[in-house]
Amino acid sequence: MNKEKVYIGIDAGSVSVNLAIIDQNARLLKKRYIRTNGAPINALRTALLENEKELGEKYTVAGAATTGSGRHLIGYLIGADEIKNEITSHAVAAMHYYDDVSTVIEIGGQDSKIIIIENKVVVDFAMNTICAAGTGSFLDQQAQRLGIDISEFGDYALRSSMPTKIAGRCGVFAESDMIHKQQMGYPKHDIIAGLCMALVSNYLNNVGRGKKIADKVVFQGGVAANRGIIKSFGETLGKKIHVAEHYDVMGAIGAALIALKKRNGRPGEKSKFKGAACFDGEISSEAFECRGCSNLCEIICVKRNGVRLFNIGGRCGKYERGD
Secondary structure, three states: OOOEEEEEEEEEOOOEEEEEEEEOOOOEEEEEEEEOOOOHHHHHHHHHHHHHHHHOOOEEEEEEEEEOOOHHHHHHHHOOOEEOOHHHHHHHHHHHHOOOOOEEEEEOOOOEEEEEEEOOEEEEEEEEOOOHHHOHHHHHHHHHHHOOOHHHHHHHHHOOOOOOOOOOOOHHHHHHHHHHHHHOOOOHHHHHHHHHHHHHHHHHHHOOOOOOOOOOEEEEOHHHHOHHHHHHHHHHHOOOEEEOOOHHHHHHHHHHHHHHHHHHOOOOOOOOOOHHHHHOOOEEEEEEEOOOOOOOOEEEEEEEOOEEEEEEOOOOOOOOOOO
16 A cells, blocks of 8 residues: 655744654645753654554655754654744745734743744844743743633733733843732732733834834744733734644644655655654753863764664764764
8 A cells, every 4th residue: 555645844942842743735634832841852752653543554754854953853853854943934834724823922831932034035034042031931930920721811811901011121120029918818800911011012122123013923832822921912013913733843743844845856766764763762862062162162973772872962063974
């Protein structure tokens, strides 16, 4: 039986590993959002094993691509055909679902980004990886402090008719301000709505500073599940905020679409994808500092059963060549 060709995209982030599988018509067949809990390799192993069990008899992987902060580590490990940055992957996914998208707002657990698109070309972008007040982890922390589940955060915010003003320029100041408002007796739903406004303010003042935010605005990333944040963006920008259907795995979908396009352009070339077999044996890593020049690069050596598989982290490629 001839198996149908599929393409895998993997977004290896700081909080989750997201996986998307599409067919030759770019139709999404399967998606997974898996919390890494500090162990991205284990999370990906679980995802690939489950997918092979569910889809292995019907489909064969014709191409694979990785993106996200861990794209090089995961890409080299699984044998990715393409390794792409997050900006490219998120933009590709947004343009696939929204032909006329102009602005992509992406907020994940540990970072956030904005992508400006004109005539289906990325013309500007910015990322924020420093201040936690503009990311999902900030909301997670405040939800715990307020004693509610993060999944309820948006519903609480929508109950508010007068959001509490909370300083949003810094995560530390925002948390301190929130505690002060709690002590003053402000209603919980007003505090939560204020936190949503604070995150949006932080995002626009840092990531979106100086950017031309035009229609159509598409919201991606895990935080797009929060209806309070969606409302805050809409009210602040005075625009309709479109939430991508698969907002949580758009980076992975973009990577899969890139793999599809690249592999279709090389019909006679076999994919390098190794599948779950790449996790056979004990996978370990160790770090060392290269003193070959003033860059002092930190090199990560990944091993299987004590034998080196590959090195990543260098700027000049010396250790990637196996030196």
